[in-house]
Amino acid sequence: MENPVCNPPESPTDHSGIQEMDILLVGAGKMGLPIARNIQRRGHRLSVLDSSAERRDLARAQGLEIAPTLESGLASAKVVITSLPHDAAFESMASEIVACMKPEQIYVDTSTVSLAASQRVSRAFQEAQIPWLRVAVSGNPQMVEQKQSTTIASGPLEVYQRVRPLLKLLGEAQFYVGPRDEARIMKLAINLMVSGLSALLAEALALGQKAGLDWATMCEVIAASAAGAPVVRAKVAQIRHYDFAPTFTVGQMQKDVGLILDAGMDLRVPLPQTGAVAQLLLQTSALGFDSEDYASVIKAVQQSAGLPLHG
Numbered sequence: 001m002e003n004p005v006c007n008p009p010e011s012p013t014d015h016s017g018i019q020e021m022d023i024l025l026v027g028a029g030k031m032g033l034p035i036a037r038n039i040q041r042r043g044h045r046l047s048v049l050d051s052s053a054e055r056r057d058l059a060r061a062q063g064l065e066i067a068p069t070l071e072s073g074l075a076s077a078k079v080v081i082t083s084l085p086h087d088a089a090f091e092s093m094a095s096e097i098v099a100c101m102k103p104e105q106i107y108v109d110t111s112t113v114s115l116a117a118s119q120r121v122s123r124a125f126q127e128a129q130i131p132w133l134r135v136a137v138s139g140n141p142q143m144v145e146q147k148q149s150t151t152i153a154s155g156p157l158e159v160y161q162r163v164r165p166l167l168k169l170l171g172e173a174q175f176y177v178g179p180r181d182e183a184r185i186m187k188l189a190i191n192l193m194v195s196g197l198s199a200l201l202a203e204a205l206a207l208g209q210k211a212g213l214d215w216a217t218m219c220e221v222i223a224a225s226a227a228g229a230p231v232v233r234a235k236v237a238q239i240r241h242y243d244f245a246p247t248f249t250v251g252q253m254q255k256d257v258g259l260i261l262d263a264g265m266d267l268r269v270p271l272p273q274t275g276a277v278a279q280l281l282l283q284t285s286a287l288g289f290d291s292e293d294y295a296s297v298i299k300a301v302q303q304s305a306g307l308p309l310h311g
Helices: 032-041 053-061 070-076 086-099 113-128 142-145 158-167 182-210 213-225 231-238 250-267 273-290 294-304
Strands: 021-025 045-049 079-082 106-110 132-138 150-154 173-178
Touching: 032 045, 032 053, 032 142, 045 070, 070 086, 070 294, 079 086, 079 113, 086 106, 086 113, 086 250, 106 113, 106 158, 113 132, 113 250, 132 158, 132 182, 150 158, 150 182, 158 173, 158 273, 173 182, 182 213, 182 231, 182 250, 182 273, 213 231, 231 294, 250 273, 250 294, 273 294
Parallel strands: 021 045, 021 079, 079 106, 106 132, 150 173
Antiparallel strands: 132 150
């Protein structure tokens, strides 16, 4: 097995600028749309393909060109990027893409999917001799929009070096972690920590609230404390005002935690804490907060503690 390399040396063709290129982005969802906007702002010729008329209209309203069909979008594209919501959408689209792509084109997938689905797609692309890269984007849509996300890539190193200038348009930090599906596992490991921190934050706030501490003061102290990791600081800034507008919903986090537990089962790694988080997310969803921000686990813990649902 090849040794993974973080931040490999830039190739002679990998520089601060990048020649304009034709790009097709498939999936104008919450993450796909800001990815598309950042790439287009840099001057690349980009078209968007999405099965949803609503998402196509939103992309069009933001000045993005819509590809009428996959075939037309692929006709001139040098790079194809997908940002899809789950395994089924990813595998279905990848099967269509691999049937139409040429070896000189590059495929980049940014979806959060299972290791099993990624490996099935990988076999198809290897057989077709089409280079592809798995790229995990760590950060919410606002972070992508503001070029504050972190990208984690795996796949052929030479393909990563060719695509890295594009990844720099999404944020300052890019990492290469290995030649195969390592980026998938790295993304799941990060989301394992994010989901766990949300559960710990919920319990901490409920404990303080039950003891009579002021909600806003607790949020301020937590953000400034040793426990104030970046994701925690971002969340307490929002929930200080008891605001649960979603950056990433309870339902989306449930999906990711399910992928994490599946990976743990496949790799024979016990994940008891994550199992408890999965149950808390299920409870939160059952209470009717599925479409709210995943920080709504706070409400589930508040209810269990007999606390009012307010800050």
